[in-house]
Amino acid sequence: MKIQVTYWGKKTPGPKVAICHSQPKGFKGVVLDLFKPPVCALRDAPGWREQYKRELETKFVDASDVLKYIESHVDSDIVYLTCWEKNPDECHRQVLMNYLNELGLAAGEYRGEQSEMLW
Numbered sequence: 001m002k003i004q005v006t007y008w009g010k011k012t013p014g015p016k017v018a019i020c021h022s023q024p025k026g027f028k029g030v031v032l033d034l035f036k037p038p039v040c041a042l043r044d045a046p047g048w049r050e051q052y053k054r055e056l057e058t059k060f061v062d063a064s065d066v067l068k069y070i071e072s073h074v075d076s077d078i079v080y081l082t083c084w085e086k087n088p089d090e091c092h093r094q095v096l097m098n099y100l101n102e103l104g105l106a107a108g109e110y111r112g113e114q115s116e117m118l119w
Helices: 048-059 063-071 092-102
Strands: 002-007 016-018 078-083
Touching: 002 092, 048 092, 078 092
Parallel strands: 002 078, 016 078
Antiparallel strands: none
16 A cells, blocks of 8 residues: 555545544545544644654554554555645654654655645
């Protein structure tokens, strides 16, 4: 499975999977609740990145845990894990992507074209 992270403003060649607390109006796709950021990240509290990583380490011990979770919700060879923050350096998706890479899953930031539509 290919895993890409992105934000709602990017057009993707496949379906987007929400990893955030809210989604665009009318979104009827999959929401992966276990990848949502901690509430302190929404407030940009100090240490939120470390807290989120600890939460991920607790929920997903190895790559097979992550793949089982995604595959139980998504039937696709590629997933676009999507949230709101345009700047990847300010977003929980970077922490998630880095953790997935640590587990050997080769996740990346999707660099596709800008979209007029949110999804």
